[in-house]
Amino acid sequence: MITGVGPVCGLGLGIGDVWRGLLERESALGPVRAFDASTMDSTIAAEVPEFKMRDFVPKSYRKQTKVMARDIEIAVAAAHLAGLDAGLSTHGYDADAEPSYDPTRVGCHIGAGLIAAELDELTLALNESRKPDGSFDIHHWGAEGMRNLTPLWLLKYLPNMLACHVTIIHDVQGPSNTITCAEASGGLSFGESLRVIQRGAADLCFCGGAESKVNPMTFYRQVLTGRLTKRNNTPADAVRPFDQDADGTAVGEGGGILTLEAAETYEQRGGTGGYARVLGFGASQSVNRETRSLEPTADGRGPMLAIQAALREARIDADQIDAVFPFGCGHPAYDQAEAAALRAVLGERLDHVPVYSAKPLIGNCSAGASAIDLCLAAHILKTQTLPPHANRDMPLPGLGASDPEKLDHVLVFTTGFGGQNTAVVLGKA
Numbered sequence: 001m002i003t004g005v006g007p008v009c010g011l012g013l014g015i016g017d018v019w020r021g022l023l024e025r026e027s028a029l030g031p032v033r034a035f036d037a038s039t040m041d042s043t044i045a046a047e048v049p050e051f052k053m054r055d056f057v058p059k060s061y062r063k064q065t066k067v068m069a070r071d072i073e074i075a076v077a078a079a080h081l082a083g084l085d086a087g088l089s090t091h092g093y094d095a096d097a098e099p100s101y102d103p104t105r106v107g108c109h110i111g112a113g114l115i116a117a118e119l120d121e122l123t124l125a126l127n128e129s130r131k132p133d134g135s136f137d138i139h140h141w142g143a144e145g146m147r148n149l150t151p152l153w154l155l156k157y158l159p160n161m162l163a164c165h166v167t168i169i170h171d172v173q174g175p176s177n178t179i180t181c182a183e184a185s186g187g188l189s190f191g192e193s194l195r196v197i198q199r200g201a202a203d204l205c206f207c208g209g210a211e212s213k214v215n216p217m218t219f220y221r222q223v224l225t226g227r228l229t230k231r232n233n234t235p236a237d238a239v240r241p242f243d244q245d246a247d248g249t250a251v252g253e254g255g256g257i258l259t260l261e262a263a264e265t266y267e268q269r270g271g272t273g274g275y276a277r278v279l280g281f282g283a284s285q286s287v288n289r290e291t292r293s294l295e296p297t298a299d300g301r302g303p304m305l306a307i308q309a310a311l312r313e314a315r316i317d318a319d320q321i322d323a324v325f326p327f328g329c330g331h332p333a334y335d336q337a338e339a340a341a342l343r344a345v346l347g348e349r350l351d352h353v354p355v356y357s358a359k360p361l362i363g364n365c366s367a368g369a370s371a372i373d374l375c376l377a378a379h380i381l382k383t384q385t386l387p388p389h390a391n392r393d394m395p396l397p398g399l400g401a402s403d404p405e406k407l408d409h410v411l412v413f414t415t416g417f418g419g420q421n422t423a424v425v426l427g428k429a
Contacts, residue, residue, distance in 0.1 A: 001274040001429065003261045004086025005375035006078040008210070009254030009362040010046030014081045015379055018362075022376070022387040027236035027361050029250055034214045042228035044235045045214050045251040046363035048074060056080040058092060061169055067156045068165065069115050070253075074368070075162035075210040076169065078257035079110075082206065083170065086259040087271065092170040099171065100204070100269050107174040107202040108167045109192040110257070111185025111209025112159035113367045116217040125149045166206055166257075174202040183327060183364065184283075185209045186256065186371030187414045187422030191281040193260045203265040208371030210255020222251055225294075227331050227417070237391055241328035241357040242335050244394040249329040252363025256371035258378070273429055275378035279316065279409070280425040282309025286337075286415065293419035295333045300341030303421045307345050307413055310423035314409075318345050321353060321425075322404045323386060325373045325412040328357025329364045330391075334415055339396050341413075350398040352405075360390040370414035370422060377410045381428045 006014065010028025011021030021028070028046035037043045053065040056077040068076065083090060089100045129145035131137045137145075155161060160178040167176055175196045179188045186209025193205035213219055222228055229248035231238035240246040266274065286302025288295055296302050303326075311318060326338045342350050358376060365372055380386055384407050392400070413423035 001261050001263050001266050002258050002276045002278060002378045002426070003266055003271055003274045004082040004088065004259035005256065005275060005378055006080065006082030006085060007256040007372050007375040008048055008074050008078045009365060009372055010048060010252060011362055012049060013051055013077060015085065015375065019379060021361060022358060025361065025388060025390045029235040029238060029363055032214065032219070035216050037219060040220060040223050041230055042223050042250070043232045044238060046253060047214050048253050051077065057169060058095065064165065067152045069156050070212040071112060071115050071210055072162050072165055074212060074255045075110055075257065076165050078208065078210060078255050079166045079170065079206050082257040082259050088259065090170040103171045103173040105174055105203045106172045107193060107196050107205040108163050108172045108176045109179070109189040109205060109207045110163040110166065111179045111181070111189040111367045111371065112162045113180060113211035113213070115157045115159060116215045117157055119216055121149065121153065162210060170206070172206065180367070181420040182416040182418045183366055183369045184414050184416035184420035184422050185367035186369065187374070187424065188283060188420065190258065190260070190371065190374055190424065191283060191422060194278055194281050197260060197262050204259060204261045206257055207260055208255060208257040208374070209367040211365060211367035212253040213251050213366055214253045219251060229330065239330040239360040239363065240391040241330045241359055242339060242355065242396045242399040243392045244396060246330045246332050246335060249331050249359060250363040252365040254362060254365040254372060255368025256375040258371065258374060276381040276429050277427040278424065279427045280310040280312065280314030282306040282313065282423045284309065284421045286419040286421060294417070296337035296415055298337060298340060300337040300339070300344065302419065303338055303413055303415045303423070304341040304344050306421040306423040307341060307411065310425045314425040316409060316425065319349060320409050321346065321411045322407050323380065323410045324353060324355045325377045325410065326355060326357060327369065327413070327415045328355070329359050335396065338415055339399060343398060352401050354386055354401045354404050355399050356386060356389065370412070373412050373414070374424060377412045377426055381407060381410055381426055
């Protein structure tokens, strides 16, 4: 069962703020605030509103926030929100309270990106490694310059530190892992938690992903890929998933953590309802030799295989899928491949099944993208409500449906940059 969700993105912190923004089609995209991106081809992003880390960690842990990169902060806040949403008791909320689960029966799997260092920290150290003429000396940097970095510098930027801090704060002592596979990271981490619970190694897992590419280095790398939209003057209309006028995606900052629990132990601890049942999971790899797998093949075979695997485990037919949450980033090559995959799986029913994407409002949150989608899909099943489409004025063939006949089963799948694909089938709780 998905029992708690903690999305964090440009629309806000927690399912309440995010859901409200989706229903009102409120776009979080705008000019980059974190640094000056005005000279780049793409100058917009969806940034997480400012928040205080002290509100999401125990008082005894506040000193540790000094070694939290932005990605870590987002993951820790999202985990805090997910646990509260699930009604969990952990030492992260009250050190003296009896935890809901034996800590050895709790796991944590969080997808992450390759965290870029803050330039101010690097610059202060690099500035000490100069030749007499003032130019940079790489040999001095290697021998002595790096000593000007804080001794704890590396602990701030290791991808596994997202899960590390969450496990320490909430006293998680069961299986833990970190997956770094671009946009598929959150979905793969969700699948890892599912398998850990299925094999009896844990009763509860924190899972999902988080990432921030609103950093000069990582942002510029995204610009160089050519995947970003150039509609800088109209941010709210810039990202257009499954629209014939789509020209690219936009950087988003954020992530989502979910609490996944075995149904039996969830009921034993007094849980009722929950968000959704997890029925099936699948994963695959897209292979496109022409682009070295930087884009999926036009026939969508990679995501199709992941979807079919998830449906097999769920033991339901494609005809029972009532709504779909794809990656839907607004990049034409990815949108068209995902459309082909859906057509192959759903056939003519695709014309009547809503295919929803939140990317026009929150951007592509990279390692957190699929985790946020899972949070939203679970909430859709709980509320039996689907937000309206945004920026789909001229939909690709078969991708204009918006009103589901019912909401019993939702498919969530991700086609990550790099070729990894994940798919999850959720059922109404």
